[in-house]
Amino acid sequence: MMSANGRFGIHGGQYIPETLMNAVIELEEAYNHYKNDPEFNRELKQLFDEYAGRPSRLYFAEKMTKDLGGAKIYLKREDLNHTGAHKINNVLGQALLAKKMGKTRLIAETGAGQHGVATATAAALMGMECVVFMGEEDTKRQALNVYKMELLGARVVPVTTGTKTLKDAVSEAMREWTNRISDTHYCLGSVMGPHPFPTIVRDFQAVISKEIKEQILEKEGRLPGAVIACVGGGSNAIGTFYHFIEDKDVRLIGCEAAGRGVNTFETAATIATGKLGIFHGMKSYFCQDEYGQIAPVYSISAGLDYPGIGPEHAYLHDSGRAEYVPVTDDEAVAAFEYLSRTEGIIPAIESAHAVAHAMKIAPSMGKDEIIVITISGRGDKDCAAIARYRGVKYIGDEV
Amino acid sequence: MSNIKRAFGNGKAFIAFITCGDPDLETTMEAVKEMEKAGADLVELGIPFSDPTAEGPVIQGANLRALNAGTTTDRIFGMVKEIRKEVTIPMVFMTYANVVFSYGAEKFMKTCSDIGMDGLILPDLPFEEKGEFLDICHKYDIDLISLIAPTSENRIAMIASQAEGFIYVVSSLGVTGTRSEITTDLSSIVTAIRENTDLPCAIGFGISTPEQAKKMADVSDGAIVGSAIIKILEKYGKDAPKHVGEYVKSMKDAIRQL
Structure with missing residues (x-):
């Protein structure tokens, strides 16, 4: 490749x-x-194994699966790693x-x-x-x-x-x-x-898909229909995709931060709104103006608030092997709250972008289909910002 | 023969950098004219970029001011056309790969050639990636200038032997900006370059005083100054051109007789 x-x-x-x-x-x-x-x-x-706590769990989200009423949903729990993320x-x-x-x-x-x-x-x-x-x-x-x-x-x-x-x-x-x-x-x-x-x-993050594959084969005896991850630069997504690239029946779905929407200037969805360019050492897609000035992108998620995407993702997009979809702030915040209430798992606001897309596609998928969402990190760090987003005042918030 | 060679025909060369559009293009145009009158041998015109990763705070500031003033690649091309009615010394553009790439390399080089530019410096285009633009540069007689850094070591022969225009020797590690001291063993770098090419070598990064320029030009064919000039623009704004002229004269005088 x-x-x-x-x-x-x-x-x-x-x-x-x-x-x-x-x-x-x-x-x-x-x-x-x-x-x-x-x-x-x-x-x-x-x-x-000993320090980071690998392998991370592949958790069957039974309540979420029942609630959405379609595909069987598994969560790859990178949020449980030491330091709380992939x-x-x-x-x-x-x-x-x-x-x-x-x-x-x-x-x-x-x-x-x-x-x-x-x-x-x-x-x-x-x-x-x-x-x-x-x-x-x-x-x-x-x-x-x-x-x-x-x-x-x-x-x-x-x-x-x-x-x-x-x-x-x-x-x-x-x-x-x-x-x-x-x-x-x-x-x-x-x-x-x-x-x-x-x-x-990519090679160091590929452990994510290596484990997903082993774990899902052990639990279900077959591969998932789709694996879903959020994409900023794209490290947890490429980690989630890598060992499935050759398995053509597994859909690879990357969720970009659309911010306030791909039709606004307040977005960080590179595949949806960017064009080919050269920046930060690589040729890839970047959000930029007609003169190649890099755009001041926006997302509620600091981890996805980046105007470019990794070159291997750009290639997987070109070849059609992976799909990249935009997810807005509002959708991500709703998913952040949904996963917290439904499964008792507070995801990082970055990972909530992937959860949001799964919530869109799972209901129309068959009950015999499987999707795996990578929860790239835990959401403790985001609680103050999401509370502010919702206008909630709580003890410890300076504002 | 490359037009750039002319810059090295008047004793040691003084090469002046300016960011186009800081504070506006009229000031840039006047400053370039003053530079030529004051004895500058070559001018590097910076096309501002939103994220100039090889620049220190001074030139980053100039890029930001220029972009905020509405400077675009097309407006800069228009300015150069005006400048060329008077200014005859060689001029090169200094910018980042994405500015050229997004404009369309062919259209960019053709326009450069039409308006009388002689070369192009792209600090984020190392030897390995030159192929991105090299053929198009050659098609329109634009020299693609190579940089050699204190860390280049075993790469010097490869870079120097395939260079064109002049060799831009980076004096120090790090980004652009004035420095109180330059400690790199530049004479051995220049010696290694000269074993591989007859092209002139000029040293840049960190030079601001006539003494530094003299020291650098002494071991090479010229000195390149950017941040020190940008500081004058930052201080005097639209009134900067005559101050820039005085400064360039003091620098050229310091190296002329070496």
């Missing part, structure tokens, strides 16, 4: 400053070496790789804060220095995660440029990497950026 120069179809590549080229080449060589190294894989598996899978892999490469310092961008918390966690565990770049807007939306990162020993740098959200945090982390390379690994949090990041992050 991927050619030697890091392309997925026409997408991907390495559109980065010359200053970083040897760093990404060194990373690719190290990764190609360690990915087949039994000792590396043994250590990573131990971290996954982000830890990638971070443990990259931190271990960085350590083997002799790096002593991790830098990262973060949107909702889950990747930042995961990186700070891995840095604490492995005795590495950690600096996390986070849009100033997001440090407000996700103040608790800022505190957590600092508690874990990381330094959080609020990014005040541009829209002060995830895209600006990525730009600032890239700038910092060009400034300090020799001891520093840029622990990129999604399947985006220059090659080899989209491949490395």
Whole structure:
């Protein structure tokens, strides 16, 4: 699927400053070496199982299934991982790789804060220095995660440029990497950026679909009709899709953040509203104006509030293998509340986008069909913001 | 022969960068004219981009001001056409790959050629991705300028041997912006470049004072200055052109006789 120069179809590549080229080449060589190294894989598996709590559960959502009255719904519980999201899978892999490469310092961008918390966690565990770049807007939306990162020993740098959200945090982390390379690994949090990041992050997240496949075959003796995940950059989605790509009867559905709607400017739905471009090291689809200026996107979800999508998703879209659908703020918030009340599971507002789409399609599917929704993270971090969205005042809310 | 070579025919070259449209295109046009009068040998015209990942805070600010003022690629093309009625020194565009890609590379290069641009610098287009635009650049006689960084090491021969126009040597790690000190061993980098090409090399990133320019031009063929000029624009706004001219003269005077 991927050619030697890091392309997925026409997408991907390495559109980065010359200053970083040897760093990404060194990373690719190290990764190609360690990915087949039994000792590396043994250590990573131990971290996954003993530290992160893998495998994560595949939970049959019986009440939700009955309530919607159609397809049988399973939830892949990445929210139960240590640090509360799928982000830890990638971070443990990259931190271990960085350590083997002799790096002593991790830098990262973060949107909702889950990747930042995961990186700070891995840095604490492995005795590495950690600096996390986070849009100033997001440090407000996700103040608790800022505190957590600092508690874990990381330094959080609020990014005040541009829209002060995830895209600006990525730009600032890239700038910092060009400034300090020799001891520093840029622990990129999604399947985006220059090659080899989209491949490395996908491989570490592919454990999600590997487990889903084993678990669903054990429980149901057959594959699901569809797997559904939310997509910002697209790391939990590619993790959810990867081992099903060759199983053509399994629909792969990615849910983009439509914000206030794909017909408004306040959206982050890249496949629905973007066009082909080159940004943040990769060729892919981006929300942009007619002159190629990157659009100031919007979503209630800080983790999906990004104007691009990973190159492998762009390719899966081009080839028609995966479907990408927009989900609005309103639909995501309704799903956030629905899953909380129906199953007693508070999903991340990002993951609620996937739940919302499942709620749309499950009723019209047959009772013998199965869909798996990846709950990429838990929703504790979102409670204050959703309360504000609903106009609820509660103790502890500053406003 | 590339027109850019002319920039290196008057002693050590002084290369001046300006972001188009900061604070407006009229000011940019006047500033470029002053630069030429003051002895600038080549001008880099920055087309603003919303997310300039290779820039420090000073040039990021200029990009933002220019975009907020309504600057577009088409308006910049119009301005260059006006400038070319008077200004004859070589000029290159400096922008990001998406600006060229989204405009349509063919249309972009054809217009560049029509209005008298000589080259293009894209900091997010390394050697491996040059193929994206190289053939179209050649078709319209636009030199696609290569950058070489302190981390390039084993890549220098490959990049230099296939470069065109001039070689942009990045003085330091990090992004653009003035620096109090430049510690990279630039003379050994320039030596390695010269083993692989006859093209001139100019050093940029972090240069702001005549002393720094002298030191950099001493080990290469010229000095490139951006952020220090943008600071003058930021300070004086529409009144900046004459101050820019004075500054460029002081810099060119410092390196002319090397």
